[in-house]
Amino acid sequence: MDALGLKIHSHFQCYVGMRRVDMSASSATQAPPQRHRCNLAIQANKKVVKKQQVVLKQDVQNLGIKGDITMVPLGFYRNYLKPRNIADPATEGILMNIEKDRQRGEKAASDIKNKAKAMAVALQTIGKFVVKKKVGENDKIFGSVTPAEIVDAIFQQTGRQLDRKDVELPDMPSLGTYQASIKLHPEVTGSFNVVVQREKNA
Incomplete structure (x- = not known):
């Protein structure tokens, strides 16, 4: 034994x-x-919530706007977003298409900004645009110089049709030279002079 x-x-x-x-x-x-006694403490781990990366197909309050890529609880996606066609899973193919669209958008935005910069250089190079007005005593003009007259003068010399709403003019009560500007882009402003001259036969 x-x-x-x-x-x-x-x-x-x-x-x-x-x-x-x-x-x-x-x-x-x-x-x-000799036997030894010890206490064994067991602590349960908090349950991990499964997540799903999705692309929003429309604006969702407190979540994001259309086109955003975000992480949401898997149950929220399956039970709410998917049945209502609000979001799609962010698969590799979708992410690649989003990246391509982003790059195209950035290039288009860059092209627009560069075009605005080129126009600003053209306005500065030309320097001045003439507007003819009828005048009275002390060379005071009748009426006022309007943005529409400015964009027309710019068009005559550059061939570029600009928006009169973007023109910023000072008060021009009489003949003379005044500095004006036009917003060509959120980040680009063109500056030039407006020369108010006497209209012939006035």
Whole structure:
């Protein structure tokens, strides 16, 4: 019986705490080691909410605007966004198309801005645009110089039709030279002089 017990113990390693206890034949006859009691605390991990990356197909309050790529709970996508056709999964193909559209949009925006810059240079190079008005005493003009007259004068010299709503004019009550400007782009403004001259046969 003891021999069998020794044989069994020889195949196992016993520990007290973090210390291994020798269960060899020489120690088998010794008194068993004192048992130690320890408390094992088990803490459950918080459940991880599964997420889904989606592309919004329309504006969603507190979530994003059309075209945004965002992460949402998987259940929210399956139960709300997908049935209402509000969002699509952000697959690799969709993400590639979005990136291509973004690059095309950036190029188009850059082209528009560069065109506005070129126009600003042209206005500065030409320097002045003449508007003829009827005048009265002390060279006071009748009426006023209008944005429509300015964009027409610019068109006559550049061939470019600009929006009169973008023209900013100072008060021009009489003949003379005045500085004006026009908004060509949110980030580009063109400056030039307006020369108010006497209309012939006035």
